[in-house]
Amino acid sequence: MMNIIFLHGLLGTASDWQKVIENLPHFRCISIDLPFHGKAKETAVCHFNDTADYLSKQIQSAINNEPYFLVGYSLGGRIAMHYALQANVEKGNLQAVVLEGANLGLKTEEEKQARWQNDTQWAKRFREETPDRVLEDWYQQPVFSHLTAHQRAQLIEKRKAHCGANIGQMLLATSLAKQADFREKVRSSSLPFFYFCGEQDLKFQTLAKSEQLNLTTIPYAGHNAHLENPCLFAKKLENLILEIAQF
Incomplete structure (x- = not known):
């Protein structure tokens, strides 16, 4: 069974993905609490590197070396990018990354x-x-x-x-000011990257189109599309994963 790992955004918890997970019965879905959040509220980090190290340990203990897809919303998406593209950590059998409403990075000082x-x-x-x-x-x-x-x-x-x-504390540890600019890496990486965005999220719709990302639009939803339209989010995610898995 294919594994999907979900990462919530700032202020969220693992339970934010529950409605999406309920609509993905054919996958093994694991939602992780980020540091300073939910059950990991006492887990402290200072930077993206610490956070990626925490994430790697959580993923490996949950699924060993089985294939998995990583889905991250907003801050969770930014952490997913650092983990997949920059961090020197064990990533296991990562198949693809799906970013939802995540900023790719800032260009200037x-x-x-x-x-x-x-x-x-x-x-x-x-x-x-x-x-x-x-x-x-x-x-x-x-x-x-x-x-x-x-x-x-x-x-x-x-x-x-x-x-x-x-x-x-999490806002400062993983500030966009500390994040690398991943625009070029997301486009050129041999690891597939996909971008989900609510149709009413004009800021990130514009970003995705200007950066020519592989965009999936979620109707009747804004920035937090998985919370606002979980059934359709799950359906589009399932279609995407099944399409990749066929190759």
């Missing part, structure tokens, strides 16, 4: 400095303010602009139990 400043400010807020207050502003960011007031309220309710200084 100026962009990186601006991002670091922004992430530092958010980290301070996660450390010092109540979850309700900081999340209210977090989900007002442009990438979440498609959400209705009800959807936003639901997300805040869902996330606040896991929200605190731990999120600020």
